[in-house]
Amino acid sequence: MTDTETLADRILAGDRRALARAVTLVESTRADHRGEAAALLERLRGAGRQALRIGLSGTPGVGKSTFIEAFGMMLIGQGLRVAVLAVDPSSARSGGSILGDKTRMERLSREKAAFIRPSPSSTHLGGVARRTREAVALCEAAGFDVVLIETVGVGQSETMVAQMCDLFVLLLAPAGGDELQGVKRGIMEMADLILVNKADGDLKATATRTVADYAGALRLLRHRPQDPEGFPKALPVSAVTEEGLAAAWAEMQALAGLRRESGWWDRTRAEQAAHWFEEEVRAGLLRRLAEPGVRAEMAAQAKAVVRGDISPEAAAQAVIRGLGAED
DSSP: OOHHHHHHHHHHTTOHHHHHHHHHHHHOOOHHHHHHHHHHHHHHHTTOOOOEEEEEEOOTTSOHHHHHHHHHHHHHHTTOOEEEEEEEOBOTTTOSBSSOGGGGOHHHHTOTTEEEEEEEOTTOSSSSOTTHHHHHHHHHHTTOSEEEEEOOOOSGGGGGGGGSOSEEEEEEOOOOHHHHHTSOHHHHHHOSEEEEOOOSGGGHHHHHHHHHHHHHHHHHHOOOTTSOTTOSEEEEOOTTTOTTHHHHHHHHHHHHHHHHHHTHHHHHHHHHHHHHHHHHHHHHHHHHHTSHHHHHHHHHHHHHHHHTSSOHHHHHHHHHHHHTOOO
16 A cells, blocks of 8 residues: 555544645645645545535634634534634745644644644735645545635635635624725625624624624625525624624524535535636646746747847747647
């Protein structure tokens, strides 16, 4: 039995250490590791396991990690296994995670039914890490029931997470109308559920008003025929008191159930797979541009362009033809 086969069997058995090793493998940029990762994912694909994938976004300071810990503990209390893929901003110097969500979810990280993996965004746009989608597939193969994907929290570009999840939840803080105007339209249009966090203590009344404001905004913004009646919704929650978490989970389950019954679930997952196939092709072509021979050809063509010997368009076509791709 090969190392890849052994690793796959351990993941299918729910071994968290094997899962952590596999995530490290798929995140590696080494050519030999990319081959091993592809073989591992292909072997695990046959298991046919699926989890409820929930994307969670929100601006820094809104309490995403606190919410995830409270929400995850509630789900574990119901007998579910929960994986958290937390994408942190990257250090420009080391490339590593700046925040480190695992240290901010102490209770959840001690649970045997939980798996928390912080990954640096590594300047990858879209609020997710380059290999988050593969990490989600690994967590599903390991038998987790719910996979929470926490994005960096940088604004409109967060919509990339919608291409890898079944439900997209936007976490916001209590605020007035001026704050509502500052919410990016793109991310509002993608959210299936808006949760106004910190709805406790002195902020509870403010949170209630904010929920009403966002509910009104959603009615104006959303015109998606595939949305079931009553969705998207805005709800108040408190990660500190845990008030509203059960109601939010009930709404998530209801929406997921309606989407399964309507065929939306399977159709969307197929569309997501096609999207990521195209992304992999693009990424592969970009890696080709970093090869020494291609870089030398680009440098030579760039000099010809600077001298005026060839137009930028013709030079680009020459490089593309050298890659064996049509322009």
